Amino acid sequence: MVAEGSRTLQRNEVEALVREVLTQRLRGQVNPPPARERHAEMPFRAGGPPNPLVVNVSARHMHVTPEHLEILFGAGAKLTKLKDLYQQGEFASEQLVTLVGPRQRIIPNVRILGPTRNYTQIELSYTDGIYLGIDLPLRISGNHDNTPGITILGLKGAVNLDRGVIRAERHVHMSNDDMAYYGVKDGDYMKLKIDGPCGATFDRLKVRFHPKVILEVHIDTDEGNACDLETATNMELTK
């Protein structure tokens, strides 16, 4: 596809290559990433915490209202399940959107997570934000005060979202049992220590209580890649 060594490459050849790659991607011929691909888990041990420590990396994704879903994918559109997520009832859908940022740069193949919600939200990494030219605010899901918008393209239409684009604050989902074991309450901050070749400790991991969740830490791709979560040799959650 590209010549060895010193052959001169013509600009039109480069442009043709670029066009081909982009067209492929637009047509979905390049596999988009699942929404929560990377994962690390500490084995359960008797006498330890009530639930195993599970850390999942959230890749960029979207939550959507039923109304926006119909604009993007046509009247009557419903989210269809690609894969269950760790929390019961939540799933990665088959639906993908393309984001167009203020500098006209695009990010294709952004997955919608289901079920639909009463707000539309785009969760990106700072790497994505810098690429798109958006100064992302750090927010807990659903807090859209002073957040920027973005243009979203679906198969059937476009939405100019006026707010709801955030970097999700790193957090840990906990039930009452988990909070009792770790001695924390909803809204507290904890630390997550990851040992390994790219070892790191993340401070300010926010506790998010819900009676029906399973213990699960969510970090984004910048954080998961910074510590190379996949090569973690040990993980620890502390106050």
Add this chain to the structure above:
Amino acid sequence: MVAEGSRTLQRNEVEALVREVLTQRLRGQVNPPPARERHAEMPFRAGGPPNPLVVNVSARHMHVTPEHLEILFGAGAKLTKLKDLYQQGEFASEQLVTLVGPRQRIIPNVRILGPTRNYTQIELSYTDGIYLGIDLPLRISGNHDNTPGITILGLKGAVNLDRGVIRAERHVHMSNDDMAYYGVKDGDYMKLKIDGPCGATFDRLKVRFHPKVILEVHIDTDEGNACDLETATNMELTK
């Protein structure tokens, strides 16, 4: 550019938009990032360390041999300076290349850092590696044992590099004064603690000694974005 609300967007409109964006980027009409954009520094204080603690984020970049430079930019090509870097004699050049990975995905506008070296090396983040489909090895600059290659496009030609694509291991450049103050030696690992809204501590920061360097920590964009270096309220380097 994109319709409000519910207007149906035709596939050919989307394709035209994508083509336009890509062509713009290829022509350099979208500003490529400088190679070491983000930066944080602790003020100098009397009685403190001999040199202020400076942390710089290395965006993806390339080091190049004179031979490869001539293949990419034509016979007799020299690197021209865009901007001095923190270490004396090092600079971000005006020359940019495009990377083509094994999945035919491309990353344009990758800056070459000068001066030329006796090896060609591409330093990427894990985010970049996942995007391109390259399983990046963690290496200190210049160690190319068992490292993958990549296709590099310049304005005048292409190089199929057979090895030298790495994630650079996070490191701190130190002179003798710095090592004496912190009580460490070349090759030791230190910790870098960043306080702030996305606070984190990076373990395994490798000490790299050179008699003529100025104290400087290099982390990559995944690490810089994970801790949101720009909003750091305090930084500390410890054993």
